[in-house]
Amino acid sequence: MPASVLPDGTDGDLLTRQWARVRARLQDEIGEVEYRHWLRQAVLHGLDGDEVTVMLPTRFLRDWVNKEYGALLTVLWQSENKSVRRVDIRTRPAGNASAAPDLAEPLPVLAHGKTTARRDAEDRSETAAPLDPRFTFETFVVGKPNEFAYACARRVADGHAAPGFNPLFLYGGVGLGKTHLMHAIAWELSHREGRDVVVAYMSAEKFMHRFISALRRQSTIEFKNELRSVDVLMIDDLQFLIGKDGTQEEFFHTFNALVDAGKQIIVSADKSPSDLSGIEDRLRTRLGCGMVADVHATTYELRLAILEAKAARAGVPVPGRVMEFLAQKITSNVRELEGALNRLVAHAHLFERPVTLETAHEVLHDVLRAYDRKITIEEIQKRVAEHYNIRVSEMSSARRARNIARPRQIAMYLAKQLTSRSLPEIGRKFGNRDHTTVMHAVAKVNQLIGADPGFAEDVELLRRTLMI
Numbered sequence: 001m002p003a004s005v006l007p008d009g010t011d012g013d014l015l016t017r018q019w020a021r022v023r024a025r026l027q028d029e030i031g032e033v034e035y036r037h038w039l040r041q042a043v044l045h046g047l048d049g050d051e052v053t054v055m056l057p058t059r060f061l062r063d064w065v066n067k068e069y070g071a072l073l074t075v076l077w078q079s080e081n082k083s084v085r086r087v088d089i090r091t092r093p094a095g096n097a098s099a100a101p102d103l104a105e106p107l108p109v110l111a112h113g114k115t116t117a118r119r120d121a122e123d124r125s126e127t128a129a130p131l132d133p134r135f136t137f138e139t140f141v142v143g144k145p146n147e148f149a150y151a152c153a154r155r156v157a158d159g160h161a162a163p164g165f166n167p168l169f170l171y172g173g174v175g176l177g178k179t180h181l182m183h184a185i186a187w188e189l190s191h192r193e194g195r196d197v198v199v200a201y202m203s204a205e206k207f208m209h210r211f212i213s214a215l216r217r218q219s220t221i222e223f224k225n226e227l228r229s230v231d232v233l234m235i236d237d238l239q240f241l242i243g244k245d246g247t248q249e250e251f252f253h254t255f256n257a258l259v260d261a262g263k264q265i266i267v268s269a270d271k272s273p274s275d276l277s278g279i280e281d282r283l284r285t286r287l288g289c290g291m292v293a294d295v296h297a298t299t300y301e302l303r304l305a306i307l308e309a310k311a312a313r314a315g316v317p318v319p320g321r322v323m324e325f326l327a328q329k330i331t332s333n334v335r336e337l338e339g340a341l342n343r344l345v346a347h348a349h350l351f352e353r354p355v356t357l358e359t360a361h362e363v364l365h366d367v368l369r370a371y372d373r374k375i376t377i378e379e380i381q382k383r384v385a386e387h388y389n390i391r392v393s394e395m396s397s398a399r400r401a402r403n404i405a406r407p408r409q410i411a412m413y414l415a416k417q418l419t420s421r422s423l424p425e426i427g428r429k430f431g432n433r434d435h436t437t438v439m440h441a442v443a444k445v446n447q448l449i450g451a452d453p454g455f456a457e458d459v460e461l462l463r464r465t466l467m468i
């Protein structure tokens with residue numbers, strides 16, 4: 001769909017500009033925090049007669065926006081467009097969650113340095129995707145699991161990366177910040193004063209759709225030329241190209257042309273190049289010949305730091321106990337963690353009630369239930385013993401050799417974290433040990449997690465496998 005056509009088929013260049021101004025004025029009127037909570041996901045659907053339709057992703061948001069901001073939206077629209085009399089706020093139909101994504105943010109579609117003609121950027125705007133204004137280096141929280149990827153991203157964004165950084169390949173599990181880092185690089189490269197860098201960011205899926213539509217319209221030459229004219233090409237979620245040989249071939253040629261011309265490529269995927277089976281060997285080899293950086297699963301400490309940063313920006317006080325609870329419970333990925341916090345904040349706004357541990361339980365009961373599988377101490381002992389290749393009976397033995405005592409301490413630590421057992425109860429399950437021994441084990445493991453990233457990762461891995 002060309003950027004100038006709205007989902008309802010209206011030719012919408014003018015309308016899109018008006019919508020951008022309405023959004024900007026809304027933001028001014030109600031403040032950035034409110035705007036981000038309630039209206040960031042509002043998408044313009046179109047104008048029919050005298051009625052503008054705006055879509056929101058959930059009924060809850062729709063009702064809230066209708067009640068609180070419906071009148072203001074109407075006034076703002078009327079001042080922008082004389083033919084508008086009413087604003088209809090609707091829920092986006094299921095399966096159409098990304099309707100008109102190009103209209104979702106009033107931002108340049110192709111990130112572009114300031115000195116190059118804007119028209120030029122707009123001409124190429126069908127090629128790339130919008131950048132999320134929230135995904136910058138300033139909002140990215142750095143911790144042991146992502147510090148290497150972050151350092152690499154910074155280096156490329158500074159524009160001083162050695163050839164060894166081309167391509168930069170970021171990989172890791174779902175929702176761990178790869179897209180965030182890519183957008184941060186794009187913002188930095190294209191928006192810093194004095195820079196004149198053309199950056200094209202898009203998902204691998206979008207790359208494929210653009211390629212197919214260019215084939216259909218017999219405009220592949222233009223497509224190739226557009227892509228090859230950028231300074232930095234970013235392709236997100238490359239695993240999408242697995243098994244799509246034609247698109248891989250096209251990407252391979254684009255890749256070579258850009259690298260040969262000294263342009264930077266940045267790619268993300270869920271696996272390392274060597275593990276991306278289903279991607280042609282020659283492409284895999286090229287992908288792996290620059291800098292490959294892993295974004296590891298989060299640790300408790302990183303999750304807590306991310307929550308603290310996000311809560312501070314949300315403008316609603318969130319007690320430390322609530323954040324500790326969430327960081328301990330919601331371990332799968334940052335996206336879920338962030339979603340949980342957003343729900344708590346929205347609830348606090350809606351009912352004008354402070355965030356407490358009780359409201360967290362109440363509001364997030366469905367999310368928490370998924371994490372609430374009962375884990376037994378016996379299960380923990382068995383899993384830890386297997387992991388360190390010792391006998392389960394050593395968990396209760398009196399032996400104090402390091403290779404036995406350390407896994408035992410880890411098992412005690414996990415028992416404290418993942419079960420509701422008291423210290424004396426845990427002690428009893430570990431050969432009738434005193435509760436002070438368990439306390440010491442928990443403190444020791446905490447200290448080692450802070451000091452040794454390899455150790456921290458091991459413990460996190462064990463925790464995650466126990467929670468599946």
Ligand SMILES: Nc1ncnc2c1ncn2[C@@H]1O[C@H](COP(=O)(O)OP(=O)(O)OP(=O)(O)O)[C@@H](O)[C@H]1O
Pocket residue numbers: 135139140141142146172173174175176177178179180181237270306334335338
């Ligand atoms: N270290 C971090 N600091 C702040 N926010 C983070 C961090 N890591 C992830 N996030 C946030 O978590 C959410 C998910 O991150 P992102 O979309 O970048 O994940 P991803 O690794 O690209 O996932 P996917 O594989 O699903 O594409 C985003 O809102 C992002 O801002």
